[in-house]
Amino acid sequence: TPTAISNIIAPQNQRKEVTTVVVNEDDMVTSSIGKNLKSIVRVSETDVNGYVSFYGLGVVMTKDGIIATSKKDIAMDSIYSAKFSDGAEYKLVPVGLSVNTSSVFFKVNLPMKTTYIFSPAQTASADLQLGQTIIGIGGDVSNAVAVGRVVSLNMKDQTVGTTTTKYVSAIETDTSFKNILDGSPFFNLSGDLVGLKLSQTENGVFSPISSVSRELNLVNR
Numbered sequence: 001t002p003t004a005i006s007n008i009i010a011p012q013n014q015r016k017e018v019t020t021v022v023v024n025e026d027d028m029v030t031s032s033i034g035k036n037l038k039s040i041v042r043v044s045e046t047d048v049n050g051y052v053s054f055y056g057l058g059v060v061m062t063k064d065g066i067i068a069t070s071k072k073d074i075a076m077d078s079i080y081s082a083k084f085s086d087g088a089e090y091k092l093v094p095v096g097l098s099v100n101t102s103s104v105f106f107k108v109n110l111p112m113k114t115t116y117i118f119s120p121a122q123t124a125s126a127d128l129q130l131g132q133t134i135i136g137i138g139g140d141v142s143n144a145v146a147v148g149r150v151v152s153l154n155m156k157d158q159t160v161g162t163t164t165t166k167y168v169s170a171i172e173t174d175t176s177f178k179n180i181l182d183g184s185p186f187f188n189l190s191g192d193l194v195g196l197k198l199s200q201t202e203n204g205v206f207s208p209i210s211s212v213s214r215e216l217n218l219v220n221r
Contacts, residue, residue, distance in 0.1 A: 025133065025189070028133075028189040028190075029133075029135055029145075029147055029189065031191065032135055032187050032188070032189055032190065032191040033135065033137070033143075033145060033187075035191035036059075036121055036137070036185070036187055036191055036193070037085045037143070038060075038084070038085050038086070038119035039059050039060040039119050039120060039121040039185075039193075040057065040058075040059055040060075040085065040137055040143070040185060041057070041058045041059070041060065041067055041082040041083060041084055041085075042054070042056075042057055042058070042082065042083045042140070042141075043055040043056055043057070043058050043067070043069055043080060043081070043082050043092065043106070043183065044080070044081055044082075044083070045075075045078050045079070045080055046078060046079040046080075046081070047075065047077075047078050048077045048078070054140045055069070055072065055080065055183075056069045056070050056072070056181055056182040056183035057069065057137070057138065057139075057181055057182070057183035057184050057185065058082060058106070058183050059121050059183075059185040059193060059196065060118050060119060060120045060121060061105075061120055061121065061123075061213075061216055062118070062120050062216075063118055063120055064107070064118070065107055065108035065110070065116070065118045066095070066105055066106070066107055066216065066219070067082055067092065067105065067106045067107070067108065068103055068104075068105055068183075068196060068212055068216065069103065069104055069106070069182070069183035069196070070102060070103060070104070070182035070183040070196065070197065070198045070199045071097055071102045071103055071104040071198070071199060072104070072182070072199060074094050074097070074104065079091060080092040080093075080094070080106060082106070082108060088116065090108045090109065090110060090111075090116070091108075091109045092106035092107065092108060092109060093106060093107050093109050094106055095107045095219055096215070096216075096218070096219035102198040102199050102201075102207075103196065103198055103207070103212050103215060105215075105216060105219050121185065121187075121192075121193040122191065122192050122193065123192060123193045123194075123209050123210075123213055124188060124190075124192035124193060124194045124209060124210075125192075127153075127168050127208065127210065128150050128153070128168070128171055128188070128194055128195075128208070129150065130150055130151070130152070130153065131149055131150060132149060132150045132188065133147065133148070133149055133188070133189050134147075134148060134149065134150060134171075134173055134175065134186050134187065134188060134194060134195075135147050135186065135187045135188070135189070136148075136173075136175050136177075136180050136184055136185070136186045136197070136206075137184055137185055137186075137187075138177075138178075138179035138180040138181050138184045139179050139181070140181060144178075144179035146175045146176050146177070146178070146179060146180055147175065148173045148174045148175025148176070149173065149174055149175075150171055150172070150173055151172050151173060151174050152171075152172035153168050153170075153171060153172075154168065154169050154170040154171070154172065154205075155167065155168060155169065156169040167210075167211075168208045168210070169207075169208075169211070170201060170205050170206070170207060170208070171186075171194075171195055171205065171206055171207070171208055172204055172205050173186075173204060173205075173206070174204070175204070177197075177203040177204055180197050180203075181197065182197060182198065182199050183196060183197065183198075184196065184197040184206075185197075186206055193209050194208065194209055195207055195208050195209050195212075196209065196212055
């Protein structure tokens with residue numbers, strides 16, 4: 001008995017289409033900024049006479065409301081507060097000073113029965129490289145953006161026991177510092193926090209976030 005052969009039509013070979021999505025640097029810059037708007041705050045100081053002054057920019061570092069900014073003279077009789085991107089404003093309590101990095105850490109003091117979801121910035125896990133693009137956020141009233149590249153890495157020696165290693169102590173950039181203020185954060189194109197402009201650094205230079213994070217780990221919360 002002859003074997004029955006089904007009428008099968010073999011599919012024709014189809015050419016696989018590959019779509020290439022080109023992501024340009026402008027898109028990455030705007031994405032990085034948008035990712036971090038909720039983590040940027042503006043810190044103000046109210047003195048005993050009721051005079052309010054701008055203290056500096058800051059960035060939320062932890063989910064429980066720890067904010068890092070540039071260290072200035074902390075007056076025990078002054079009131080400090082942080083204004084968030086959504087307009088919320090809360091009082092701050094200084095919880096730690098860093099001698100090594102000239103940074104200060106505040107903790108948000110939420111009123112009773114008040115809850116707030118903090119959006120901490122994600123810190124970079126690797127050091128910056130020469131030529132890498134970085135984005136600075138400044139402005140005392142509203143956000144002002146400065147984009148540039150890393151032009152120099154200032155290295156220092158660190159000795160632990162008998163071992164000496166080098167670490168990045170400061171990062172020099174060609175970014176315009178016109179609107180960059182004390183406490184201004186810097187991000188990479190992935191939206192990771194890479195550094196802060198602290199008071200001891202001159203224009204064009206900011207401190208790596210790795211140094212600030214080490215000091216934060218020592219803060220007694």
